[in-house]
Amino acid sequence: MKKENYILVLGAGGNIGGKVAQELLSRGAKVGVVGRNRSRLGQFEGKAEVWEGDFNDDAFLHQAFLKANRLLLTVPDDAFTDVAATAQRLARLLQGTAVTHIVNISNSIIQKAGKPTRLVALEEELNRYLPQHLLHLRCGNFFENLNWGLHTPYAPNLKLPYVSSYEVAFEAANHLQQRDFTGKEVKALLGERDYGMAELAAAAGVTYQQLPYTPENIHFYRPFNEGDFEVEPRIGKREPGTDERFTLTYFLQHDLQRGKV
Numbered sequence: 667m668k669k670e671n672y673i674l675v676l677g678a679g680g681n682i683g684g685k686v687a688q689e690l691l692s693r694g695a696k697v698g699v700v701g702r703n704r705s706r707l708g709q710f711e712g713k714a715e716v717w718e719g720d721f722n723d724d725a726f727l728h729q730a731f732l733k734a735n736r737l738l739l740t741v742p743d744d745a746f747t748d749v750a751a752t753a754q755r756l757a758r759l760l761q762g763t764a765v766t767h768i769v770n771i772s773n774s775i776i777q778k779a780g781k782p783t784r785l786v787a788l789e790e791e792l793n794r795y796l797p798q799h800l801l802h803l804r805c806g807n808f809f810e811n812l813n814w815g816l817h818t819p820y821a822p823n824l825k826l827p828y829v830s831s832y833e834v835a836f837e838a839a840n841h842l843q844q845r846d847f848t849g850k851e852v853k854a855l856l857g858e859r860d861y862g863m864a865e866l867a868a869a870a871g872v873t874y875q876q877l878p879y880t881p882e883n884i885h886f887y888r889p890f891n892e893g894d895f896e897v898e899p900r901i902g903k904r905e906p907g908t909d910e911r912f913t914l915t916y917f918l919q920h921d922l923q924r925g926k927v
C-alpha cells in the first residue's frame with residue numbers, strides 16, 4: 667500500500683470509526699482500521715488493513731501511524747484522565763511519520779458546569795502539542811445515543827443538537843480525502859435541528875418518562891437541566907441533507923434497537 671494514500675481510522679470497531687472507514691472504502695480509499703477486537707473489525711477483512719491492538723500500546727500505535735499520512739482520531743474514554751499527557755503521547759508517537767492531516771471527533775457541547783467538556787479540553791491540548799493540520803469536528807449527540815435508552819434524566823423539553831453518525835462519517839471522509847484544512851480548525855456538525863427527549867421518544871412511538879438522577883449520573887445530567895452548559899453556535903440554516911441516512915426518520919427505521927430501549 668502506498669503511504670501517500672493511506673488513511674488510518676482509530677476506533678473502527680465502533681460507531682463513528684466504523685462508518686468513516688466504510689465511507690472511505692466505498693470511495694476507493696486505502697484504509698487501515700484500528701480496534702482492540704478483531705471480531706468487531708470483521709466487516710473490514712480483505713478490504714482494509716486490520717490493526718488489532720490497544721490505543722494505549724505505544725509500539726503498536728506508532729507502527730500503525732508509520733503506515734499512514736492521514737488519521738481519523740477518536741480517543742477512548744480511558745485516555746481522558748489526563749488530556750495533556752494524551753496529546754503529548756500522540757505527538758511523540760506521530761513523530762517521524764508521514765501523517766500531515768488529522769480529523770478529530772469532538773463534541774458540540776463546549777462547556778458544562780463552568781468547565782470545557784473533556785473533548786474540547788483535549789482539542790486545546792492537541793492544538794498545543796501536535797504540529798499536524800487538525801480539524802476538530804464538534805458533533806451534536808449521535809442518534810445512536812437513543813439506543814442507550816429513550817428514558818433518561820434529561821428534562822423532557824431540553825433541546826440539544828442531534829446528528830446522524832452517517833453524516834459525521836460523510837463529512838469526516840470528505841475532509842480526510844480532500845485535506846482541505848490547514849492549521850487548527852473547528853467545524854460544527856449539529857444535524858438538521860435540535861431535539862428534546864420527549865419529542866424523540868414520541869417519534870419512536872414511546873411516551874417519555876424523565877428518570878430520577880442517580881449518584882453515578884447526576885454530575886452528567888444536572889448541568890444540562892439547569893442550563894449550565896454551552897453549545898457550539900448554530901450558524902445559518904443547514905441545507906436539508908440529500909442523503910436520507912442523515913435523517914432522524916432513517917435512524918428510527920433502520921438503527922433504533924427497539925429491544926434495548
Ligand SMILES: NC(=O)c1ccc[n+]([C@@H]2O[C@H](COP(=O)([O-])OP(=O)(O)OC[C@H]3O[C@@H](n4cnc5c(N)ncnc54)[C@H](OP(=O)(O)O)[C@@H]3O)[C@@H](O)[C@H]2O)c1
Nearest residue numbers: 677679680681682702703706720721742772773805807808
Ligand atoms: N455519543 C455522542 O453523542 C458523541 C457526541 C460527540 C462526540 N462523541 C465522541 O465520538 C467518539 C466516537 O464515539 P462512538 O460512538 O463511535 O464510540 P464507540 O461506538 O464506543 O466506539 C469507540 C471505539 O473505540 C475503541 N476503543 C475503546 N478503547 C480502546 C482502546 N483502549 N484501544 C483501542 N480502541 C479502543 C472501541 O474498540 P473495541 O471495539 O476494541 O471496544 C470502540 O470500537 C468518542 O470519542 C465520543 O466521545 C460522541
